[in-house]
Amino acid sequence: MANLTINGTAHSVDLPDEVPLLWALRDGLNMTGTKYGCGVAACGACTVHIDGEAVRSCQVALGDVWGEVTTIEGLGTPEDMAILQQAWVDHQVAQCGYCQSGQIMQAAALLAVTPEPTDEEIDEAMAGNLCRCGTYPRIRSAIHDAAKQMQGA
Amino acid sequence: MSRIGKIARRSFLIGSAAIAGGVAFGVYAARRPAPNPLVPGEGEVALNPFVLIDGEGVTVIVPKAEMGQGVRTTWATLVAEELDIAPDALRIEHGPPGKAYYNRGMGAQALPMPEYKVSGWAETIGNQLTVVGKFFDMQVTGGSTSTVDGFEKMRHAGASARETLKEAAARRFGVSRSSLKTEDGAVVAPDGTRLPYTELAVEAAELDPVTADLRPRSDWRYLGKSQPREDQMPKATGTAEFSIDVRLPGMKFAALKRNPYQGGAMKGFDPAAALEVPGVEQVVDLGDGVAVVATNSWSAMQGAEAVVFDWAEGPYPATTEEMYDAFARAMEGDANSALLDNGDADTMPEGATEVLADYRVPYLSHAQMEPLSGTAVYHGDRMEIWSGNQLPIHCRRAAAAEAGLPEEAVTMHTTLMGGGFGRRGYTDFTAYAARLAVKLPGVPVQLLWSREEDMTHGFYRPGAIASFRGGVKDGTAVLLDGKIAGQSATASYMEILVGMAPPGPDKIHVEGAFDQPYAIPNARVRGYLAKFGLPVGPWRSVGASVNGFFLDSFMDEMAHAAGADPLEFRLALMRGEDARSAGVLEAVREASGWTGATPEGVGRGVAFCYSFGTPVAEVIEVHQTDAGIRIAKAWIAADPGLALDPDNVKAQLFGGLAYGLSAALHQQITFADGAAEQLNYYDYDAIRMHTMPEVVDIRIVESGHRISGIGEPGTPPAAAALANALFDLTGKRARTLPLAGEFDFVT
Known part of the structure; x- marks a missing residue:
């Protein structure tokens, strides 16, 4: 039994300690916004934040989670989207959409540290997040747009 | 009617097996x-x-x-x-x-002729063929x-x-x-x-x-x-429900493990080590593989890796080289098709310069972002099942067969799909979920394929080889003779789906090569099929994904041999043949400011392919940098007749380009000892944010021609445009994909 704080709420997960956080979220808590793509930190679909840092949740054992977890569900909700999520909608980024939770969480971590990223900084931050639909041009536009809006906010 | 029947018998088409049935029942009945x-x-x-x-x-x-x-x-x-x-x-x-x-839309593609020539009687018959959709x-x-x-x-x-x-x-x-x-x-x-x-x-x-x-x-x-x-x-909020996201009260999580020698039998297995994995509850025999059932998917996958198996070999050559040897032998034998055969392609016209080139492309996995899965619950007299699939009637039928139930006792839910690209046009992931659910009555269970299981059990885009001979004279092409050999995606697909491969010439095997609007007076394209039991199938743009690279690389080689500008060379052959095709080439010329000349350290390539009714032209620009070759920029022009949603059409086009570039750069499935060697994205990489070119402009030409598809046509020109750009930059011709081993790209 592991105790976690996820999106500001305390949760208990009844799974073995070595089970990765990804599966604790998905299978233990039915929080399915965080996706499984590769299981080996090669695609970024499972990206969440631990204490604000973007991490691949497929590589963090439940017993090793060192801080508060934020998932896509905690970034914003359909009724109250984060600026970044709204930018994703405005730019119609998603095609199949499967990788986008991870893309958004990675981008959110970038903007938290680098409020006005250059194209090169976006490249560097987002290189680990795969999208097989090739939505990269719109991801880039959405990040720039959200950065502007968050500066203005 | 008899004319349709005749075409059906002599053509190889996606529905030709069904066309025979359709004609037997009669069009009238089909129209009800x-x-x-x-x-x-x-x-x-x-x-x-x-x-x-x-x-x-x-x-x-x-x-x-x-x-x-x-x-x-x-x-x-x-x-x-x-x-x-x-x-x-x-x-x-x-x-x-x-x-x-x-699907009414399948009919026109069934005609054994270039789509750009479809009109009048041909279109009428194409419409008649859509009745096939119902019967099938x-x-x-x-x-x-x-x-x-x-x-x-x-x-x-x-x-x-x-x-x-x-x-x-x-x-x-x-x-x-x-x-x-x-x-x-x-x-x-x-x-x-x-x-x-x-x-x-x-x-x-x-x-x-x-x-x-x-x-x-x-x-x-x-x-x-x-x-x-x-x-x-x-x-954008993580609330979209994909197949893998289905959650039911009391649900169990299972992982699939099957024979890495695809199609080979399971002779036996020892589950003991799997049952030691914390969280694992049972190992279920599925006949040709097992499902490890656990409290969570990760434990299930760990368990699946711990099972000790005795696998039989698969019904195909054990190594990649043996497969390509089979292609080479097929090319020496009888042709399966010669759907383009104009003039005299055997005799080099007097004074023409001969151009020769051989090409090779690999097997490819779809590698869609969401690994395959299915979720089912079996109640004895009925079943409810969820999967992200492209053919729900077939999936329901497959699930019913697994459960021994009538089809109407199976409730089929089709979810959103985390990418498909052709891989979800099968019933396997639905059928395995049903098979497992039958063994666990009353228990909802999700059967997940690990990324490794997915990648090693694809219905791959088949590999292929091509041998082209051309003749150029006075700045233009006067002869084209292409031979294309490989496994048949459609024969394999139809065998898997309906139990039989259609007879006759395989159009899809040569599409993208035989059906292009280049008016070359002596032109022939022949297809050759190698037959072995590795399952293969459609992959975004299917035959055109192969032949778009072959033919348009060769067109570029002929242009250079003719001393002509590669874009103008194509345009001159196209203008009198198909105005829409010429239109997109002109559009991409204008968008990219194509001059035919590039500065030192910059290379540009153009490529064209007419597929799925839509002509598409792409220009790629590559830069030599200190860190390697960078795919810097891309321009696209396409004519789908009419764009119902222009933003979405653009998304499909640059997405199709990215899919084609990913394959051209990085991807191949190779075989050793009968098993696929690539397992995951670390050895089957794709275009990423930092390697994606800037898509500078996408021109949608709306000629008003009847509406045509856009999901696939962006893919075929990508590899050829890149290869042609690399030639412009380096003087080295890329004839074998993928390219990452041969050229030094920015990584």
């Missing part, structure tokens, strides 16, 4: 409407198989696989345009499997056919629903239907009284459906303009 599969719930009314109204509002049934192509929004917009309701006021559902949802239960999403399929059908569904609602209102008001109008989801009487559709639906359902002419394009308010996609908010 299929039963409406919608069973309205209490307070709901189904005006036709596509429009369902209840007290809450109007629901449009989009019985298409949403794999990212935006089909749900576009189909709903087609209905909205005629029904006089805002597209975003419509709810959209996939709906149940139903014969009424057969072709509720299929694929072949870039969804917009073709829905373009008229969904507008008719909207128009008929509108007029029938008006008729109901006319009776209630005691006025003529023609005196009424509709707006914003309501019928409006001459005195301004509004009756919402929701209040008229029950009365309308009792009437015979009224039909109406479709509105002219000049009256459109929504179509032709970019619409907000209905799936954007759910996908």
Whole structure:
């Protein structure tokens, strides 16, 4: 039994300690916004934040989670989207959409540290997040747009 | 009729097995409407198989696989345009499997001739062939056919629903239907009284459906303009439900493990080590593999890796080189097809310069982002099952067969798909989930394929080789003789899906090569098939994904041998042959500012492919940098006849380009000792944010030609455009894919 704080709420997960956080979220808590793509930190679909840092949740054992977890569900909700999520909608980024939770969480971590990223900084931050639909041009536009809006906010 | 039958027998087509059946039953019977599969719930009314109204509002049934192509929004917009309701006021559902949802769009692709020449009698016969869709239960999403399929059908569904609602209102008001109008989801009487559709639906359902002419394009308010996609908010908030996200009370999680020698038997297994893995509950024998059932997917996958197996070999050569040797031998034998054979391709015209080149492309996995899965619960006399699939009727049938149930006892839910690209046009992941559920009565269970299991059990894009001989003279091509050898994607697909491969020439094996609008006086393209039992199948753009690279690389080689500008060389051969194709080449020339000259350290390549009814031209620019070669920029031009949603069309085009570049750069499935060697994205990488070119401009040419597909045609020119750009930069010709080993790219 592991105790976690996820999106500001305390949760208990009844799974073995070595089970990765990804599966604790998905299978233990039915929080399915965080996706499984590769299981080996090669695609970024499972990206969440631990204490604000973007991490691949497929590589963090439940017993090793060192801080508060934020998932896509905690970034914003359909009724109250984060600026970044709204930018994703405005730019119609998603095609199949499967990788986008991870893309958004990675981008959110970038903007938290680098409020006005250059194209090169976006490249560097987002290189680990795969999208097989090739939505990269719109991801880039959405990040720039959200950065502007968050500066203005 | 006999003419159709004759074409059916001598052609190899996606539906040729079914065409024979269709003709036997007769076109008349096929034209009778299929039963409406919608069973309205209490307070709901189904005006036709596509429009369902209840007290809450109007629901449009989009019985298409949403794999990212935006089909749900576009189909709903087609209905909205005629029904006089805002597209975003419509709810959209996939709906149940139903014969009424057969794909009309498959017909024209079935003709054994270049699509750009389809007109007159050929188009008529193509339309007749769409009856095949019904007999074959072709509720299929694929072949870039969804917009073709829905373009008229969904507008008719909207128009008929509108007029029938008006008729109901006319009776209630005691006025003529023609005196009424509709707006914003309501019928409006001459005195301004509004009756919402929701209040008229029950009365309308009792009437015979009224039909109406479709509105002219000049009256459109929504179509032709970019619409907000209905799936954007759910996908940006993690609330969209994919196949892997299905959650049921008391659900178990299972991982699949099958023979790495694909199609080989399982001779035995020892589950002992798997049962030691914390969280694992049982190991279930599935006949040709096992499912490890656990409290969570990760424990299940760990367990699956711990099972010790005794596998039999697969029915195909054990190594990649043996497979390609089989292709080479096939090329020495009898041709399966010669669908292009003009003039005399054997004799080099006097004074012509000969050009020779051999090419090779690898096997490819689809590597869609969401690994395969299915979720099912079996109750003895019925089953409920969920999967993200492109052919729900076949999937339901497969699940029913696994459970020994009649099809109507199986409730099939088709979820959103985390990419498909052809891989989800199969029943395997649905069938295995059903097979497992039968072993666990009353227990909901999700069967997941690990990324490794998915990648090593694809229905791969088959590898192929090509040998081209050309002749150039006076700056133009005077001879083209191409031979293409490989495994047949369609034969394998049809064997898996319906148990038999269609006879006759395999059109898809040579599409993208035999059917291009280049007026070369002596031209021949022959296809050769190697037959072995490695399962292969459609992969985004299918045959054109192979032949777009082969042919348009060779066109570039001929242009250089002829001393001509590569773009002008193609254009000169195209102008008199197909104006639409010439139009996109001119559009990409203008967009990219093509001059034929590039500065030191910069290379440019152009490529063209006409596939799925849509001509597409792409220009790629590569830069030599200190860190290696960078794919810097891209320009795309395409003519789908008409763009219903321009933003979405652009997304499909740059997405198709990225998919093609990913394969060209990085991807190959190779075999050693009978098993696929690549397991995951670390050895099967793709274009990423930092390696994706800037897509500088996308020109959509709307020639007004009949509407054609857009999901696939962006892919075929990508590899050739890159290879041609690399030649311009380095002077080295790329004839074997992938390229990452041969050229030093930025990583």
